[in-house]
Structures are given as structure tokens and as C-alpha cells.
Amino acid sequence: MPETNLIEVTGLRSQFGAQVIHDNLDFGVRRGEVMGLVGGSGSGKSVLLRTVIGLIRPAAGRIEVLGVDMLALSPAEQRAVQRRWGVLFQDGALFSSLTVAQNIEAPMKEHSRLSPALRRDMIDIKLSLAGLPTDAAHKYPSELSGGMRKRAGIARALALDPEILFLDEPTAGLDPIGASKFDELIAGLQRALDLTVVMVTHDLDSLHAICDRVSVLIDKRVKVGTIRELMDQPDPWIQEYFRGPRGRAAEAAASREARPV
Amino acid sequence: MAQGSAGTKDSDRPRVTTRQDGDRLVVQLAGAWTTRSIAGEDATLAALQPNGAGRAEIDLGGVAELDTTGAWLVYRTARGLKQRGLEVDFAGGEKAQLGLIETVARHDTHCPDAPPSANPLVAIVERLGRGTAEIFAEGRDLVNFLGHTIVVFVRSLLRPGSIRGTALISHMEQTGLNALPIVGLISFLIGVVLAYQGADQLARFGAQIFTVNLVGYGVLREMGILLTAIIVAGRSGSAFTAQIGTMKVNEEIDAMRTLGLDPMEVLVMPRVMALVLVLPLLTFYADMMGLFGGAVMATVELDITFFQFARQLHAGVTAWSFWVGLIKAPIFAFIIAMVGCYEGLKVSRSAESVGRQTTKAVVEAIFLVIVLDAVASIIFSELGI
Numbered sequence A: 001m002p003e004t005n006l007i008e009v010t011g012l013r014s015q016f017g018a019q020v021i022h023d024n025l026d027f028g029v030r031r032g033e034v035m036g037l038v039g040g041s042g043s044g045k046s047v048l049l050r051t052v053i054g055l056i057r058p059a060a061g062r063i064e065v066l067g068v069d070m071l072a073l074s075p076a077e078q079r080a081v082q083r084r085w086g087v088l089f090q091d092g093a094l095f096s097s098l099t100v101a102q103n104i105e106a107p108m109k110e111h112s113r114l115s116p117a118l119r120r121d122m123i124d125i126k127l128s129l130a131g132l133p134t135d136a137a138h139k140y141p142s143e144l145s146g147g148m149r150k151r152a153g154i155a156r157a158l159a160l161d162p163e164i165l166f167l168d169e170p171t172a173g174l175d176p177i178g179a180s181k182f183d184e185l186i187a188g189l190q191r192a193l194d195l196t197v198v199m200v201t202h203d204l205d206s207l208h209a210i211c212d213r214v215s216v217l218i219d220k221r222v223k224v225g226t227i228r229e230l231m232d233q234p235d236p237w238i239q240e241y242f243r244g245p246r247g248r249a250a251e252a253a254a255s256r257e258a259r260p261v
Numbered sequence B: 001m002a003q004g005s006a007g008t009k010d011s012d013r014p015r016v017t018t019r020q021d022g023d024r025l026v027v028q029l030a031g032a033w034t035t036r037s038i039a040g041e042d043a044t045l046a047a048l049q050p051n052g053a054g055r056a057e058i059d060l061g062g063v064a065e066l067d068t069t070g071a072w073l074v075y076r077t078a079r080g081l082k083q084r085g086l087e088v089d090f091a092g093g094e095k096a097q098l099g100l101i102e103t104v105a106r107h108d109t110h111c112p113d114a115p116p117s118a119n120p121l122v123a124i125v126e127r128l129g130r131g132t133a134e135i136f137a138e139g140r141d142l143v144n145f146l147g148h149t150i151v152v153f154v155r156s157l158l159r160p161g162s163i164r165g166t167a168l169i170s171h172m173e174q175t176g177l178n179a180l181p182i183v184g185l186i187s188f189l190i191g192v193v194l195a196y197q198g199a200d201q202l203a204r205f206g207a208q209i210f211t212v213n214l215v216g217y218g219v220l221r222e223m224g225i226l227l228t229a230i231i232v233a234g235r236s237g238s239a240f241t242a243q244i245g246t247m248k249v250n251e252e253i254d255a256m257r258t259l260g261l262d263p264m265e266v267l268v269m270p271r272v273m274a275l276v277l278v279l280p281l282l283t284f285y286a287d288m289m290g291l292f293g294g295a296v297m298a299t300v301e302l303d304i305t306f307f308q309f310a311r312q313l314h315a316g317v318t319a320w321s322f323w324v325g326l327i328k329a330p331i332f333a334f335i336i337a338m339v340g341c342y343e344g345l346k347v348s349r350s351a352e353s354v355g356r357q358t359t360k361a362v363v364e365a366i367f368l369v370i371v372l373d374a375v376a377s378i379i380f381s382e383l384g385i
Helices: A045-052 A075-082 A100-111 A116-129 A146-157 A176-193 A204-210 A227-231 A236-243 A245-258 B041-046 B068-083 B095-106 B120-158 B165-175 B177-205 B208-249 B252-258 B263-302 B306-316 B319-345 B351-383
Strands: A005-016 A019-030 A034-039 A060-065 A085-088 A164-168 A196-200 A213-218 A221-225 B015-021 B024-033 B055-066 B087-091
Touching: A005 A045, A005 A196, A019 A045, A019 A196, A019 A213, A019 A221, A034 A045, A034 A176, A034 A204, A045 A060, A045 A164, A045 A196, A085 A146, A100 A116, A100 A146, A116 A146, A116 A176, A116 B068, A146 A176, A164 A176, A176 A196, A176 A204, A176 B095, A204 A245, A213 A227, A213 A236, A221 A227, A227 A236, A236 A245, B015 B041, B024 B068, B041 B068, B055 B068, B055 B095, B068 B087, B068 B095, B120 B263, B120 B319, B165 B177, B165 B208, B165 B263, B177 B208, B177 B263, B208 B252, B208 B263, B208 B306, B208 B319, B208 B351, B252 B263, B263 B306, B263 B319, B319 B351
Parallel strands: A034 A196, A034 A213, A085 A164, A164 A196, B024 B055, B055 B087
Antiparallel strands: A005 A019, A005 A060, A213 A221, B015 B024
């Protein structure tokens, strides 16, 4: 894998009032990898994600995504880059007044010149890629279950064929079967569409199942590595996280699955 | 996924060229085939004719970028040609591109069409019927809620210990004290308008002094209470719906019930009582501001001094006019607060419904206030007050 970082955050400082969330933080994501982002509650995972996708402006630092310095761009240029990534918010954040199909169509209508018929074809494909049944197309978000809403959110995030997919707690609120199906979906999409994925998660099973590397937010900085590398870190939080009872269970489950039957 | 690095330039627009090579049809694709760059090529490919060829080759050699939309067009073209009995081969594509085409082929599904919208005429009739039925259902539920509120209201009055003092005072502050500036300003202006318009007409008969009667009657009987009620419905009725509605969305109301707290007692009663206590006070304040506005205008326009204004008011307007206005205040307050709380409790678990119910609460409250005001007018005039 080439060592080009698709996302490169350097010297990031985020603060709300006097409260400093990130201080001199560096964070990088390579092309084509699945990066997990973990950390204790309040450690600023979501803030980091929102800063990278441009919803929060940092106090200091440099954010480079797809080789572009995001903070130096005009709003119009920023929007042009933003079209090259997709975001799945925690509960899907679907537009509640539109059907699933209309939700997926919204970004296509806005940012492409595809004919209505071709748009319909593409909606069908995105729905199928996200693993939704065909009869979900004309349902409203309120008629879907939590898992289906997330899948619909993925389908909308994929509408413009992004290069990067940002996921905010994709498996939160799903039952274990739904969660591991969702992990499979993300891994499958990543392979099929050659995506780079950044996911904030608390789900240790997800981390073991699909993440190539994991970034841990500790003391306003990021420690990065594969899970195995991180386990050798002396930091007590990391030790507790990966070697605690849940961490060991997830590791055991992952190695059971990896072993050929 | 987009192969190649930079964004789409004009130079790599998608291009299609076809040529016939014996019985072989060669379709050459070049440029960037992505969601953002594809436009008319969709139609070009759809209109492709085999022209009697037996085999077809789709040449992807010049394709710089390919995403799912591009892959879908390539796949659709191949599928179309195959259906016409041609043998289709791909040439020159990168492994990733062929993989993407395969992925798209696997997901070639077709969703059922959106349910057709009904005949517009039928739709109008249907909506009318549905709307009428809804109004009746809403009316019934509202009467139901009215009964419930009265029962809890009376029970609270019988057991004053159950009244939540802090909430009551807080709501009185929000709905009453904080409304003083806007209610005062609007009443003052209405007094000014009445005096100005009245003076204009009455001056033709040399009866300027009766402007005072007009302002007195107008403000005390109708304008003071009606405007105050409408402002409060827009300001506080809507706030009640939004507050209770947001709590409903957050499942706070359900939490309250599981803790053995009655939302009627905890949420509805303090609001209803606060408004019932506060609206008469606001109305009195509005009356005074309205008369003051009229008096100012009378001084400026008609040279009627404040003293003369007061004397004429005393002579021309009975104390009953004042009471007729004020008696209505607690009733209107009860209606406004009740409708506000009722619509708040009817919010379903979505943010959208908070907005919808809030609009409904304001419209219903103002409608009911004006209907009741009309009824009261008739009753008072029949009674000869």
C-alpha cells in the first residue's frame, strides 16, 4: 500500500471557550484503509470528525484532505471538496420529509446532470449496495427501523460516489446481529468501491472485524497503530480498553472467525 | 470508485466513439465516467444500434475515471447488446474498473415505482373529507381534554398543596412580565389609531369630543382583551406546545409517568393557572396603554387635554364596559393555555411534528378566542350590558 495520506491533520487545536479539546494533535489516514477512531466519552472523537469534515473550525492547525488544504479554501471550493466524501451521522440524519429514494436523489439532483431515468437506476443500485430491500425506496425515514435508517444513510452518503466515507458510531443502537451485518456491509463496500473509511466507534467487535488501524484519542492527542501495536502501549486507558473483559472477548471472537474452519 | 487523482477537468469529459469492424461493433469509451461528469452520454449509449453486428467489444482503454454511475452505463450498454443477441467482450479495462462493473452488475435491481398519485380531483375531494373528519375528531378530543383539564384544575384548587409554586411563578414571569413591552406597545398604537380614525370621521359632524367615547368603548370592550389574547396565543400558546412537544420527543413525558408524576398536574396545570392569573392583569395594562395612546392622540390632534379626556371618559363610558372586557380574560387564557398544552401532548416522536403542532396550536387558539369573543358580544348585547 502506498504511504500517501488521504487525510492529514497536523498541529490541530480545538477549544470551546477555555476548554481545550485537542492540543497539537496529528492524525493521518492512508488511502484505502479503514481507520477506527476511539476514545473515552468526552475525549473529542466526534469533535475531531466534525472538524475534519468542516463542520467545526479549529482554533489552530492544518487540515489536508485529498491533498487540499481545507482551511485555506473559500466556501465554494470547500463545498466542491466536500462532494468527494460521504458522511453517515449517528442516526442516519435522513431528511424526514423525503422518502428514502428522494433522500438519495437529493445530492444527485443538486450536483450532477444525470437524467431522471438514470438517477432512478442509480438510486436502485445505491439502495442495493447498502443492503436495503427494494420496497424501502418509497418509505419515509419514520417508517424504518434504526438499522434500516443507517443503511439508508449509507446509501445517501454513497450517492455521489465519494472517495472517503466518514461514519459516526455506525453500529451504536443496533442489535449484535445487525451490528455485525453492518460491519460486513462497510467492509464489503470498502473493497468494492475502493473507499477510504474513517469511523468513530465504541464497538470493539467492529474494531477487530474491519479496522486496519485504530487511532486512540488520549490527553488531547492521538495514538495510532494496529490493535496489536496499541496493546503494547503502556498507557493505562489503552490497556484497560483493549485488555479489559470486553476487549478480550472481542479479540477472542475475532480470532475465532479468522481461523480457517 | 474514481480512478486517477484530481477532480474532473473539461478535457476529460466522457466521450463515446463507435466503429464497425467487420461483424464486430467497437464501442470506445474515453475520459472521466463519473456521476459529476456524465450528462448526455447516457442517451448516446442508450441509442446505440448494433447495425447487424454479431459481436461487440467495449473498449475501456481510454477511461481515466470510472465510478458506479459510469460502471452502470457500461454494464447497461453491455446488457442491452447481449439482449439483442450480440456477444459482448470488454477490452482494455483496468482490474479495478472491471471489478466495479461486476459489482454494479450484482446490484442490478429494480425498485417498484413510486405509488402513483391519485387523480387531482379525487385527491381534492379526499383531502376535503379527511380534513373535515379530522376537524371533528380534533374537536371531540379537545372537548375531552377540556373536561380533563377542568377536573384537574378544580382538584388542584381544592388541594392547594398540589399546586407547583415554582413552576407557576416561573410561567407567570415568562407569559406575563416578559410580555409587557410588546403588549404595551401594540395597545398604545391601537389607541392612537382608533383616536386618529375616529377624530377624522367625527370631526365632520363637529362631534370630535365623542372620539373619547369611541376610544373608551373600543379599547375597553374589545381591542384591549382581543389583541392581548392574540399576542399571548402567538407568544405563550406556541411556547407551551414547543416546550411540551420537545419533552415528548425526548421521552420525558413517558419518564414522568413511570416516576408516578401526572403530566397534567406537573406540566399542564402550572401553565393554565399562570395564564389564567396573568391574562387579566395584562388586559388591564393593555386597556390603560390603549386609553393613554388615545389620550395622547386626542391632545395632539384635537386639543383635548388629558383632564377633559378623563372627564368625557367618565361621563360617556360605563364601568361595565371595562368589566365586559376583563371578564373574558380568564376564559380566553384558559382556552389558549389548554390548546397549547393539548397540541404539545399530541406531538409524535419527530422534530417535524413539533413545528406542525405549534402552528396548529396558535391557529386554533386564535380561532377559538375570536369565536368566543363573538359569542360573548352577542350574549352581552342581549343582556343589554
